Amino acid sequence: MTQDRPLPQPDALKALLPAATQARVQSLRVGDDGAVTAVLDASGLDALGREVLEAEVKASLSPAPGVSAVRVGLVADRPAPAAGQAPASAGPLIIAVGSGKGGVGKSTLSANLAVALARQGLRVGLVDADIYGPSQPRLLSTEGRRPEAKDSKMFPIPSPFGVGVLSMGHLIDAGKAIAWRGPMAAGALGQLVDAWWGDTQVLVIDLPPGTGDVQLTMVQKHKPAGAVIVSTPQDLALIDATRAMDLFAQAGVPVIGMVENMSGYMCPHCGNVSDPFGCGGVEQAAAEAGLPFLGSVPLDLAIRQASDAGQPPAAGDSPQGAAFARIAARVADWLAHHPAARG
Numbered sequence: 298m299t300q301d302r303p304l305p306q307p308d309a310l311k312a313l314l315p316a317a318t319q320a321r322v323q324s325l326r327v328g329d330d331g332a333v334t335a336v337l338d339a340s341g342l343d344a345l346g347r348e349v350l351e352a353e354v355k356a357s358l359s360p361a362p363g364v365s366a367v368r369v370g371l372v373a374d375r376p377a378p379a380a381g382q383a384p385a386s387a388g389p390l391i392i393a394v395g396s397g398k399g400g401v402g403k404s405t406l407s408a409n410l411a412v413a414l415a416r417q418g419l420r421v422g423l424v425d426a427d428i429y430g431p432s433q434p435r436l437l438s439t440e441g442r443r444p445e446a447k448d449s450k451m452f453p454i455p456s457p458f459g460v461g462v463l464s465m466g467h468l469i470d471a472g473k474a475i476a477w478r479g480p481m482a483a484g485a486l487g488q489l490v491d492a493w494w495g496d497t498q499v500l501v502i503d504l505p506p507g508t509g510d511v512q513l514t515m516v517q518k519h520k521p522a523g524a525v526i527v528s529t530p531q532d533l534a535l536i537d538a539t540r541a542m543d544l545f546a547q548a549g550v551p552v553i554g555m556v557e558n559m560s561g562y563m564c565p566h567c568g569n570v571s572d573p574f575g576c577g578g579v580e581q582a583a584a585e586a587g588l589p590f591l592g593s594v595p596l597d598l599a600i601r602q603a604s605d606a607g608q609p610p611a612a613g614d615s616p617q618g619a620a621f622a623r624i625a626a627r628v629a630d631w632l633a634h635h636p637a638a639r640g
């Protein structure tokens with residue numbers, strides 16, 4: 298890559314890392330080509346914790362101007378915890394993505410979050426639990442595929458973006474409305490989660506929109522490690538988002554944070570951003586609820602077109618992809634501090 302910008306300063310780059318991660322940095326150098334080499338002390342972290350740490354550093358530094366690549370070296374003075382404590386064998390950590398109402402971009406966020414986390418070095422899977430309108434097969438370019446099964450458990454379908462995916466859309470014909478209710482829906486969804494996820498570390502679940510019985514059963518049964526709530530900035534959507542917070546609280550699932558989608562409209566012609574639905578409402582709602590704000594994604598025609606074409610923006614290097622990468626970096630940071638990822 299030709300370096301046409303001034304090289305970033307190591308101290309400025311270090312400041313981009315979360316405080317706990319900064320404390321682990323032993324050295325951070327920037328090469329003439331903009332490639333960053335960071336060496337961190339990974340003492341006390343097990344395999345998952347080390348991978349999450351590496352992913353977090355890459356996610357935090359890669360978007361910085363002038364950075365062409367990020368290499369991470371991990372050294373450990375103290376040994377990792379005993380194998381019995383390693384969480385990897387306990388199955389993937391589940392992150393549920395929920396919204397109080399439909400159409401706010403929950404599926405778009407789920408797909409791009411999964412792809413962005415995978416680009417940051419984690420082994421990620423995605424379950425599309427949106428039985429009433431499964432859209433992940435299209436979003437992740439796996440339409441028309443059928444999962445194979447062994448011992449009545451399904452194998453995830455590999456997407457071209459490094460994320461395995463299972464969706465009701467892979468089991469039924471496209472366009473067929475699913476009129477399932479209650480236990481039947483819960484049973485079908487359970488099979489998607491209890492599939493052969495192998496060494497997958499993080500399983501993102503795209504929940505059905507709303508806060509009814511299907512959602513509650515799903516959350517209670519599969520006990521996500523954390524939840525991400527998506528909302529648009531409008532007041533009505535925010536009221537629904539509050540219901541989603543209640544749902545997770547009821548099930549004892551911590552909320553990782555809130556995302557504002559369709560935040561400001563990016564004009565495809567002039568690039569100016571206007572605010573047809575308002576802007577910043579979700580950040581304010583998160584602050585009022587004492588929850589972290591994970592970031593915002595603009596209402597951008599390019600996002601809809603790429604999504605419709607099965608090319609998640611998070612898989613590319615566009616500004617739209619960067620918005621998802623920033624949100625994923627915060628989620629990776631949360632995972633890095635999750636008890637299951639620490640020694």
Ligand SMILES: Nc1ncnc2c1ncn2[C@@H]1O[C@H](COP(=O)(O)OP(=O)(O)OP(=O)(O)O)[C@@H](O)[C@H]1O
Binds near residue numbers: 406430558598
């Ligand atoms: N930031 C965005 N900019 C432009 N279009 C978007 C954005 N986010 C989502 N969309 C589009 O909005 C529509 C609804 O998004 P999506 O399916 O992700 O929402 P959802 O909350 O999962 O909806 P549902 O409740 O129907 O499952 C899709 O056509 C999607 O491409």
